[in-house]
Amino acid sequence: MFYRPKDGHGLPHNPFNAIVTPRPIGWISTRSPEGQDNLAPYSFFNGIAYTPPQVMFASTSAKADRQLGKDSLDNIRQTGEFCVNIVAYEQRDAMNATSGLYEREVDEFELAGIERAPCTDIACARVAASPAALECRLVQIVDLLGEANHMVIGEVVAVHIDDTVMSDGLFDVLKYQPLTRLGYRDYSRVTEVFSLKRPGE
Template identity: 70%
Template sequence: MFYRPEDGHGLPHNPFNAIVTPRPIGWISTRGADGSENLAPYSFFNAVAYVPPQVMFASTSAKPDRDGTKDTMANIRETGVFCVNIVEYAMKDVMNRTSGPWPKEVDEFEDAGIARVECETIPCSRVAAAPANLECRLSQIVKLEGEANFLAVGEVTGVHMRDDCLKDGIFDVLAFNPLTRMGYRDYSVIREKFSLSRPGE
């Protein structure tokens, strides 16, 4: 099968969602200028540079109470900071709860019963029990093609790692089994890993 996105695919659901898979989930916590808290998952997320360490995520829809975007991006515009909380399999249900289309007044930490603590380098909350948290200062917001598509790039200014995830000097993902997005309503969990050496190493 071949299709041009501009012509449509003729399938029941958009296959593009499932082709780039699996995708890590950036569970983004933010605080608005008014002090309101928000926590929401984004699967258009990844690390993009080592030095300085940088991450990106994209928001691709809008809410009527947020001027063409969603709570997360609106808060980042106001404050210039955000925190990426890594999602483990054990947190799948509370993570999913925070994906709801709640009014901006709703604090997802409270709504989903998620414990929070203050970040060290930015004025923002983070998920206390997450395997890792990346505190970020906004580098830039890029308007992408499409009505409500925005890409945020942040420089990582602080890194938290849960002690039980450090094994023999490495951050061991099998200690917590990361949750990944597969597309549609499908997710997967990482329970296996292997190593490959690059040519010349």
């Protein structure tokens, strides 16, 4: 099969999301200037630099009641802060419950019964039970091609790690099994790890 995206793919569902997999999920928590907490998952998410540590996520849809993209994006634009909560397999249902297009007044922490904890360096809540959380300050919002596509880049200024997922000084993903996004309605989890040495190491 071959197709050009501008011409359409002719399939029942777009295969692009299924090709670029697995994708880590950034469970992004923000707070509006008025103090309203928001929590939403984004699967166009990744780490992009070590020093200083930086992450990105992309918002690819819009809401009629927000000036820019979705609630997360609008809050970040106004406050310059957000937190990335890492999603464990056991949190899959709670994460999914926060993925809806709710009115801006809806607090997804309350809606999904998620315990929140305060961040330390930014004025934002985080998911208390997440294996790790990255407090971020906004570096840049990049407008991408397409009407509602925006990439948020943040500098990680503080890191929370649940002690129960540490093994011999290492962050052990097998202790919480990261949830990953595939295509369509599909997800996966990391249950096996192997190591490779780079040439010359």
